Amino acid sequence: xxxxxxxxxxxARARLQRLLGALPDIEVVGTAAxxxxxxxxxxxxxxxxxxxxxxxxxxxxxxxxxxxxxPAPAIVFATAFDRxxxxxxxxxxxxxxxxPVEPExxxxxxxxxxxxxxxQPRPPIRPAQLLIPDRGRTHVxxxxxxxxxxxxxxxxxxxxPERSPLLLRRTLTELLEDLGSxxxxxxxxxxxxxxxxxxxxEVSVLLRGGIEVPxxxxxxxxxxxxxxx
Numbered sequence: 312x313x314x315x316x317x318x319x320x321x322x323a324r325a326r327l328q329r330l331l332g333a334l335p336d337i338e339v340v341g342t343a344a345x346x347x348x349x350x351x352x353x354x355x356x357x358x359x360x361x362x363x364x365x366x367x368x369x370x371x372x373x374x375x376x377x378x379x380x381x382p383a384p385a386i387v388f389a390t391a392f393d394r395x396x397x398x399x400x401x402x403x404x405x406x407x408x409x410x411p412v413e414p415e416x417x418x419x420x421x422x423x424x425x426x427x428x429x430x431q432p433r434p435p436i437r438p439a440q441l442l443i444p445d446r447g448r449t450h451v452x453x454x455x456x457x458x459x460x461x462x463x464x465x466x467x468x469x470x471x472p473e474r475s476p477l478l479l480r481r482t483l484t485e486l487l488e489d490l491g492s493x494x495x496x497x498x499x500x501x502x503x504x505x506x507x508x509x510x511x512x513e514v515s516v517l518l519r520g521g522i523e524v525p526x527x528x529x530x531x532x533x534x535x536x537x538x539x540x
């Protein structure tokens with residue numbers, strides 16, 4: 312869970328940062344001493360949660376909460392005053408903590424945030440296209456056009472039906488991590504697009520367009536399993 316702490320009191324910031332740092336799976340990505348700095352850091356750091364003081368010089372915590380762009384991070388107010396609680400919850404705050412914040416009370420606030428799904432792993436965003444520089448030009452290759460990938464030292468040769476292989480400066484392992492389950496290794500140095508596979512032989516994979524790609528005995532069982540619906 313990525314957290315930004317906003318408080319004009321250095322001791323309060325340090326205490327909250329120490330308490331949050333003792334909890335599992337919490338990352339304090341930054342701190343801010345006033346509302347304007349909070350808005351700048353919220354835009355730059357994309358925190359999931361703001362722990363926000365109410366009374367601060369310039370913009371108040373309530374002003375900051377009202378000025379956050381959509382989608383806004385969740386808000387937990389932490390203040391020495393209880394009189395702002397109604398305004399805080401009207402601002403859709405998840406919780407309202409009184410300073411000095413106690414560890415048990417902070418843990419309950421974190422539990423409320425987790426109950427909303429914050430701090431949970433997010434599915435990776437798979438690229439729809441690859442940008443491949445080549446001799447002063449940048450080629451745009453749609454991922455769903457790629458038939459197979461071939462390792463070439465620290466490069467990957469990207470094979471499509473319509474053009475000569477293009478070399479992308481990545482390792483095959485790194486690229487497959489980015490592309491996800493749409494591609495599967497058929498060989499230590501090759502991976503095929505699952506959607507392009509026509510048939511699987513003992514030592515090769517036949518792709519649409521009549522292209523044959525090497526298939527090793529080591530990778531054949533996993534490839535066969537991945538081709539099943």
